[in-house]
Amino acid sequence: MNNSQNQCGLHRVVIVGGGTAGWLAAGVFGAKLSTKHSVTLVESPTVSSIGVGEGSWPSLRDTLLDIGISESEFLTLCQGAFKQGSSFVNWRKNAHSYYHPFTVPAAYNELDIHACWKALAPNTPYQDAFSLQAAMCVAGKAPKQIATPDYAHVLNYGYHFDATKLADLLKQHCVDKLNVDYVSGHIGSIKSSSDGYIEKLITECGKEIVGDLFIDCSGSSGLLIDKHFNVPWIPVKRTMLNDRAVALQVPYSDTDTEIKSTTVATAQTCGWTWDIALQHRRGVGLVYCSQFTNEEQAKQVLIDYVRERYPSAHDAELSFRTLSF
Incomplete structure (x- = not known):
């Protein structure tokens, strides 16, 4: 944001990246800003939502209410x-x-x-x-x-909640109800003003997206923060040893399975597991430290956890997702 933007105000908000973070940001701006403002979200058509963090704090209730999504619909x-x-x-x-x-x-x-x-x-x-x-x-x-x-x-x-389904709901609501402009495409280049602030994004197809405020919701890609502004990652290894996770989605074998209303965090020999119950499946995962445990060992710990608690789950139905942070 440069001096002229400070004086004239922010009228064009551009969000880079979708998923839950990007579409929540679009929803908040879309619901709060007047018709004199525009909100645009540009999202890669090939980068999918991480879809692992499937639990929220109570504050999400206020956010969904503010942007106009009914609780029953959600x-x-x-x-x-x-x-x-x-x-x-x-x-x-x-x-x-x-x-x-x-x-x-x-x-x-x-x-x-x-x-x-x-x-x-x-x-x-x-x-x-x-x-x-x-x-x-x-x-x-x-x-x-x-x-x-x-x-x-x-x-x-x-x-x-199912994080992928939440991103889809937010996207539909933002576009249909809040007049958020949606651009599907890859960022090809970023143009800055003489003082270094971003003026516009250009997709690989040549579409120009001009804005006054740019928000980076591209996750670990860091398209604006990292690749454009070269802001370095802040290492937290000294205080947060766990730096990897493996995750599984476990289908229910019985539609009458009890749905626990807490996230179950269980300490393991290496790291800890999360266990989240949804209406149609469970989301489980293991957070661990790669300095002491390799990926195959971590996967085995998680499989053992699932087999012990949910013996009806079949290995053929389980597909691992891996994350680094």
């Missing part, structure tokens, strides 16, 4: 389910688990909750001393009733 089209928090299994020792519920303790900002717990109920698990939510999760109960309005809650919650 849950239906994205195979969604409620997420009331996370359950951590075997992190302290085997056969030990605890819940991190999304509903905060009453008066948490007025009292020393930890001191009250130690004084009044030291032998009661923290999760049970101050919240009903863990017990509701164990009992298989939802955080709201069928008559509760969209996005309202009795207990706080986020979602589990």
Whole structure:
């Protein structure tokens, strides 16, 4: 953004990259800006959404409400389910688990909750001393009733969802309802002004996309941040050892399978597994450190996890996805 853009305002927003991140950004801008503004999203036709991170914080409810998507539509089209928090299994020792519920303790900002717990109920698990939510999760109960309005809650919650289907829903909503311009194509070149700010993108087919504000949602490709501005990656290896993940989508063998309303995070001999239940399948994966575990070992740990918990899953139905971060 240059000086003239500062003076004239931002009228043309250009988002590079689709997926959940890109289309959420397009939805937020499309819903908030007036008709005097334009929002354009350019997306490669050959780069698919990662589709692995399938859980959200409760804040996604506010975002979906703000951009005008109904909760029932979202849950239906994205195979969604409620997420009331996370359950951590075997992190302290085997056969030990605890819940991190999304509903905060009453008066948490007025009292020393930890001191009250130690004084009044030291032998009661923290999760049970101050919240009903863990017990509701164990009992298989939802955080709201069928008559509760969209996005309202009795207990706080986020979602589990199919990330690819969410990106598709957001794309359709943004284009049809919010007048977001969609460009399918590869970025061939980037043109900058004399002061170094981006002025326009040019696709490989020669289409020019002019903008005042450019947002990079191209993920690890970093088309603007990395390849154009040469902003270096900030290494976090010293504090975040886990740098790889392998993931699987596990179909249900029984349509009446219980859908847990927590993300189940289980400590393993190398890293930890996530386990997310959707309406039509599970999303499971292992996060690990490549310094100590190779990819084949990681895949075996994940397969063993699936076989132990879901013996009806057939290996032929399982296809690995790998990620680096």
